[in-house]
Each structure stands twice: as structure tokens, then as C-alpha cells.
Amino acid sequence: MVRARQRDIAQAAGVSEATVSRVLNDHPGVSEATRQSVMVALDVLGFERPTYLRRKSVGLVGLILPELTNPIFPAFAQLISTALARRGFIPILCTQTAGGVHEDDYVQQLLDHGVAGMINISGLHADSDSKPGRYFRLRELGMPLVLVNGAIDGLDVPTIANDDVAAIEMAIAHLTELGHVRIGLAAGPDRFIPVIRKLWGFRGAMARHTSLSRAEIDDLIVHELFTVDGGAAAAARLLDRGVTAIAAASDLMALGAVRAVRARGLRVPQDVSVIGYDDSPLIAFSDPPLTTIRQNVTAMSETAVNSLVEIIGGSDSRAKEFTFRPELVVRGSTAPCVVQARERHTPRARGLRAAKVSDERP
Amino acid sequence: MVRARQRDIAQAAGVSEATVSRVLNDHPGVSEATRQSVMVALDVLGFERPTYLRRKSVGLVGLILPELTNPIFPAFAQLISTALARRGFIPILCTQTAGGVHEDDYVQQLLDHGVAGMINISGLHADSDSKPGRYFRLRELGMPLVLVNGAIDGLDVPTIANDDVAAIEMAIAHLTELGHVRIGLAAGPDRFIPVIRKLWGFRGAMARHTSLSRAEIDDLIVHELFTVDGGAAAAARLLDRGVTAIAAASDLMALGAVRAVRARGLRVPQDVSVIGYDDSPLIAFSDPPLTTIRQNVTAMSETAVNSLVEIIGGSDSRAKEFTFRPELVVRGSTAPCVVQARERHTPRARGLRAAKVSDERP
Numbered sequence: 188m189v190r191a192r193q194r195d196i197a198q199a200a201g202v203s204e205a206t207v208s209r210v211l212n213d214h215p216g217v218s219e220a221t222r223q224s225v226m227v228a229l230d231v232l233g234f235e236r237p238t239y240l241r242r243k244s245v246g247l248v249g250l251i252l253p254e255l256t257n258p259i260f261p262a263f264a265q266l267i268s269t270a271l272a273r274r275g276f277i278p279i280l281c282t283q284t285a286g287g288v289h290e291d292d293y294v295q296q297l298l299d300h301g302v303a304g305m306i307n308i309s310g311l312h313a314d315s316d317s318k319p320g321r322y323f324r325l326r327e328l329g330m331p332l333v334l335v336n337g338a339i340d341g342l343d344v345p346t347i348a349n350d351d352v353a354a355i356e357m358a359i360a361h362l363t364e365l366g367h368v369r370i371g372l373a374a375g376p377d378r379f380i381p382v383i384r385k386l387w388g389f390r391g392a393m394a395r396h397t398s399l400s401r402a403e404i405d406d407l408i409v410h411e412l413f414t415v416d417g418g419a420a421a422a423a424r425l426l427d428r429g430v431t432a433i434a435a436a437s438d439l440m441a442l443g444a445v446r447a448v449r450a451r452g453l454r455v456p457q458d459v460s461v462i463g464y465d466d467s468p469l470i471a472f473s474d475p476p477l478t479t480i481r482q483n484v485t486a487m488s489e490t491a492v493n494s495l496v497e498i499i500g501g502s503d504s505r506a507k508e509f510t511f512r513p514e515l516v517v518r519g520s521t522a523p524c525v526v527q528a529r530e531r532h533t534p535r536a537r538g539l540r541a542a543k544v545s546d547e548r549p
Numbered sequence: 550m551v552r553a554r555q556r557d558i559a560q561a562a563g564v565s566e567a568t569v570s571r572v573l574n575d576h577p578g579v580s581e582a583t584r585q586s587v588m589v590a591l592d593v594l595g596f597e598r599p600t601y602l603r604r605k606s607v608g609l610v611g612l613i614l615p616e617l618t619n620p621i622f623p624a625f626a627q628l629i630s631t632a633l634a635r636r637g638f639i640p641i642l643c644t645q646t647a648g649g650v651h652e653d654d655y656v657q658q659l660l661d662h663g664v665a666g667m668i669n670i671s672g673l674h675a676d677s678d679s680k681p682g683r684y685f686r687l688r689e690l691g692m693p694l695v696l697v698n699g700a701i702d703g704l705d706v707p708t709i710a711n712d713d714v715a716a717i718e719m720a721i722a723h724l725t726e727l728g729h730v731r732i733g734l735a736a737g738p739d740r741f742i743p744v745i746r747k748l749w750g751f752r753g754a755m756a757r758h759t760s761l762s763r764a765e766i767d768d769l770i771v772h773e774l775f776t777v778d779g780g781a782a783a784a785a786r787l788l789d790r791g792v793t794a795i796a797a798a799s800d801l802m803a804l805g806a807v808r809a810v811r812a813r814g815l816r817v818p819q820d821v822s823v824i825g826y827d828d829s830p831l832i833a834f835s836d837p838p839l840t841t842i843r844q845n846v847t848a849m850s851e852t853a854v855n856s857l858v859e860i861i862g863g864s865d866s867r868a869k870e871f872t873f874r875p876e877l878v879v880r881g882s883t884a885p886c887v888v889q890a891r892e893r894h895t896p897r898a899r900g901l902r903a904a905k906v907s908d909e910r911p
Contacts, residue, residue, distance in 0.1 A: 227648035231774070233738055235679055236651055247658065255627040256830065261617035265646060268617075272649035277658050280642030284627060286589035287634035289598055296609065296639050300662050317597055376595055412593070442834050468618065472804050474836030 200228035245275035246303030252282045253309050257439055258467040263308055266488035274496050304331035304495045313337030316378045331498040333491050337380050345494040346508045347487050351381045352388035354480045354513040358434040358462045359392035366524035367432040368397045371425030375413040375436045418443025431524045438463035438470045456522035466516055476518035483511045562590035607637035608665030614644045615671050619801055620829040625670055628850035636858050666693035666857045675699030678740045693860040695853045699742050707856040708870045709849050713743045714750035716842045716875040720796040720824045721754035728886035729794040730759045733787030737775040737798045780805025793886045800825035800832045818884035828878050838880035845873045
């Protein structure tokens, strides 16, 4: 390796060129942390690692994801893979696709190939309609398992979850502080546990922060798929009901909501506020930059890997839910409510106003 | 399954409820295409598949990716996984991370687990400095292999590549039509084959479309990492050199370039045009919506899988490069050049103008 490159590596790793040379030539007197920094610098800059710096695998771990289209799942995959690699495990990513490989088939393959454990993100355990037996069978086989964003009652495994109730409460508190009352919830399908939790949080927060009745609040909830198109469809239905703000169940749904608002000739956030959920990678670059509720993907990924590695190492697996507090990230898609602007534009609001006007007539 | 759900599935699959019932109960008289549509609808809507609709695996295929942070890689992973599943193969995703599992270690694991073949995207085969021996050894073992976006001279494997030369030519033709002459290239590290091809294309296109000398053109090329920060750093250096437009080697670099332009108080596209490369998922939602060069990820993924499946099925593996033509996607980050605006803002341009003024003095 030429000296120019050693200089680049030293700079990237924040160590001296002499240290880089010692690491590359496997000389003694280098701490494990320094060795790791140099290895990361080699990888980031794209140089090949010396053979001795290759990791010895202590086993395979299956990581099951529902899909890779929503950018929150690649974010989980990247962080969990990195954390597993650091502990010496080789991650096997199993991503499902519509019409593709089924979760149970992936699990069977992972069993056939003797994985040391499995981490399952937003799988069938997040679907309240799915049969929980598959997970109890895995535990009977002694397979170390960690579930992320979902839960199976009575199963002795750690569950890592974002606090969905707190998440929607933060969104509603933010929007009501901006003066919004008619806030629509663009939710995903109502079978999913995170959705059920958000519904619960939405009803509670709306009851506390507004004077709307339970029936009025329920009228502001619509269920569509967790996609851009799903968000657009949900927003269209909510705009018909006279909302001035939309809380979406994912950033993708929020992008769809922004599109639907603009399709009516309205502006985000001047006419309608939109808040997302996830804080997906690159979402800060959206137009407008999306206000959203951040899942603590980094802490969740670290905890999932630590919990799994502990069980693989011999700790008893226990039913324990690690709940992570989300954060409100205020960017440019939410603004103070200007109700008049809404009333001019939505049929329902026009209808309500017309009704009100006629009420005023004696 | 209740009737309401059969109706949803029928609607999503575009078939009758009676057909859905026949598929779910494995009755005869249903075409494979219809069965597939119903299965996709089940998956999209999140219902469980009947056991008989599970796929029988014909083998595992390793899919090696450099990372998942750049959204183009999850896009490839999703499409290739789907195409493999449709052919009965279970994909194993191997994603690298800085300081994580090395490509060679993934390959060894895949060999140990008896995969039927491997698809490698932008791996060490894309790095002109890496040793090609690892790929020749794989072929000596008889392992079916397809390489995407990179190439190894003399290796008897199909290579799937975007036409990088055509891509940069499209970008330069678009920008010069808008009146830009001082166009900067924010390129990735110069070891990578796609970068080397883009450099070649850039020099040729700039020589054809402008009257700049070879030295002046070379002065408009900077190399940084393929990241948002890399793009911002490259753009800062290019703005110092008085560019009015920036062609970035990835959409992530383009987002960084937009950020760097704005950090100088300039606007995109009114003051500086920026064009990306990839057409990553969701990039159309960026601010401004990014003009970019689209990689035909769908066709490339299909071809990679078809080529691999043919080799697994017994066809001879041959050195053949499938090159895919990219497309210019014009959105909102490019606009006609207004040189005066540039000259006011960039030190180099100010220097050039000052020099010109002093030349005019006799």
C-alpha cells in the first residue's frame, strides 16, 4: 500500500500514519479500538483489508424484514447488520416482497442452515390477525428470538418497540399547539399492533386536547396501506371531512398526503399541515422538509442485537418489552392553523358552514 | 376468511370473489397467472397465505450489496429478491457496512451453505484496485455468478451494467442545452470502474459541447466519497472554481451539492443547476425535485436474475456485458444558465473577471 493511501487512512481514522502501518502489518501494541477505527477507515475509503483483519464468524443470525421500499427498513437492516458484525455474527437478511418468499419459508431456511438466532422486524407478530403458534414453536426449538415493533402475548422473548402511543400524542400536542382541531389520522391497516396502539393514543390525545366528541374523533380516522398512494388516498378522504392537519402513520404516507393536498390546489403547510412518522433517512430533503416523529432506530437496533446476543450466550429468554421514546422533529410541513382557508376549500367544511348558516336562521 | 376480506382481495387482484375462493381452497381451473395475482393481493393486504400457496424452494442465491444507505441498493435488493422468489429461489442478502462483514467472508459463508449462485452488485469487482483472483477462484469452483455495475477482465461471467458513458453524456447535453459551460463533475473515488467510465464520458462530452481545453475540463472534476457529505464537499470545491452547474455521481451526492449551494446563499436551480444520477426511490419528493439520470434498475435486476438462473440451469457461463441505457428525468433542479449571477458570487469567477478587466487595460 503506497504512502499516499496510508495518509488518507490515517486522516480518516484519526490516528498517525505509523499506527496505520502497525495495524496493517499486525504489529503488537495497538488497542482493539484503534484497530477497529483503522478497519472502518479502510472500508469507508474502499481499500481491501489485510487477511488477518477479517472477522472470525461466531455464527449466523437471521434478520427478517417485511420489505425494503419503506426506507425505515433498510435503516434498521443497516444498523442491525453492523451491530451483529461487531459482535462477530454474520447477518442474513430475509426481505419479503408481495408474491415473494413467505416469512415462514425464510424461518424454515434459517433453521435448516443452523442460525444462532433470529431478529424479526414488523413481521407477522405485528399482525393481530396472524396465528401466534409459529413463534411458540420456534421457542420450543430453543431458537433465540427478538421481536421488533409488534408483540406476541405470553411468548418468552424480548420485544423492542417504539412507544406508538407517545408518538401520536406528540404529533397531536404539536398540531393542537399550532391551533389545529380537525386533525385527521392517516393510519395503516387496523390489524397491525402499532396501528392499534396509535388509534388508542390518537383518541386519548384528541379527547384531551380538543372538545370533539368520540364520534367526531372517530370520523377523523381513515385506514389505508402504508404507502405513498395509501397516504394520498387517506388524505383525500380526510380533506373531504374538513381537516386542517393530517398525522400520517409513516413518512411515506405523509409524502402521499402532501401530494394529495397539492392536488387540490392547497399548500403545505400554509393551508394544511402534515406530520409524518419514522424520520426515515433523507426525509429531511423532502419538499417541504417533513415534520415527523422520529423512531430511535439506532437505540432500538443496538438493544435488539444486545438482547439476542445475551440469549445466544446463555441468558434466559424472558418476555420483556423495551419501549423507546420517540422524538418530535419539527421541520417545514406544519404551521399555525388558518381555519378560514380550510372552509373555502373542502366540501364537508362548506357543508358544515352551510348547515351552521341555516341553523342561524330562526 | 370472512367474505369482506375476499371482496378486498378480489378487488386488489382484479378477479372475481369466486376466483379468490377457488385459489384459497386450491380448486382446479385457475391459471398460474391468476393464482400469482391473488397471492400478491394477499401479501399486499397482509393476509396469511394458505399453506399450499407457499413456494417450494429450489435453492438459495446470495445477493451481495455494498450497503443499504444509498437508496439505490435497497431498490436493487427488493427487485432482485422478488425476481429470485418468482423463480423459486430464496435470496440471502449480504450487506456490507464499514467495519462490518467483508465481501470475502460473506462469499465463504455462502459457499459453506451451498448456495446455487451469487449476484454481486457494486462489490470489489467495481474497484479497479482490488485483486480479481477471488472471482476466478469462485468460477473454478463452478459457482454461477453474475456481476452488476463493475467488471473483471477475462472472467467468464455475465456483467450487468448501466451505460455510464451515455449517462454522463445525457447530463452534459442537458446542461449545455441550458447554456451552461462551466459544468463541474462531482465524482466518486477514481478507483471505481463506473467513475472511470464517467470521467471518460465527461471529458468527451465537454470537449464536444464546449470550447474548454482539456486542462480546463480536468479542472472541473473533483473526487469525493459517494455520500451526501461527499457531494457537499465536492460542490464547495466546484463553486470555488466558478461552475454554474454540477453533475453529481449519485443522487445522494446531488442532495449534498444542493445543500452546499444553499449554504452560500445561492438558489437551485436559479443560480446553480444540479443533476443527480440513479433516480433513487422517493428522490422525486426532494426539494427541489431532482433532475437526474435514471438507472434502469428494473430491467437490470430482471436480467441479472435471468442470466443467473440460466447458468444454474446448465447454460455455459460466458463473459457478456449487458449494458442498459439510462434516461434523463427532468425535474426542478436544472434551469437555464445566468452567468452574471455566478460571476458575482464565486471567488474564482471574480478573479477571472478581474483578470479580464486588467487585460483590457493597455
